[in-house]
Amino acid sequence: MARTRRASGLETRTARDRLPAGRYHRTQVGDGLSLGYRRGTKARTWYARFVDAGGIERRPTIGTADDFLDRDGDHVLDFFQAATKARTVYAEALTAHPEPEPAAPNTCTVADAMHERSGPRILDTAVSEILLRFQAASSGAAVS
Secondary structure (H helix, E strand, O other), X not given: OOOOOOXXXXXXXXXXXXXXOOOEEEEXXXXXXXXXXXXXXXXXXXXXXXXXXXXXXXXXXXXXXXXXOOOOOOOEEOHHHHHHHHHHHHHHHHHHOOOOOOOOOOOOOHHHHHHHHHOHHHHHHHHHHHHHHHHHHHHOOOOO
């Protein structure tokens, strides 16, 4: 079984009581995953911090810290339960968003744009006129 990373400042109620209020405290619990704790004036919450498969940074709230209430494993969590739940949320976020497909390059040409805007008849006229001017220029004749 893999060893659990330790964070002595967040593991116990007593250690969390010593942390300054109103600030975010976090520790890394996996590759690309951090478990955070915020000691607010009223509530104390656990949150995860990671970048999902779409490249967007996420900070979902995982639950309430067990600073005042006894842990129940669902809403009120201790450090180790919060770390386990953070890993679960992270795994779900990576599988929920598939890799984005690369955007198709914009391959519109001038001829395509003229065809869409004016229709094929004007495009044919414009191409014919250009060809006539090119042929006249290469033969040395003047075209008006």
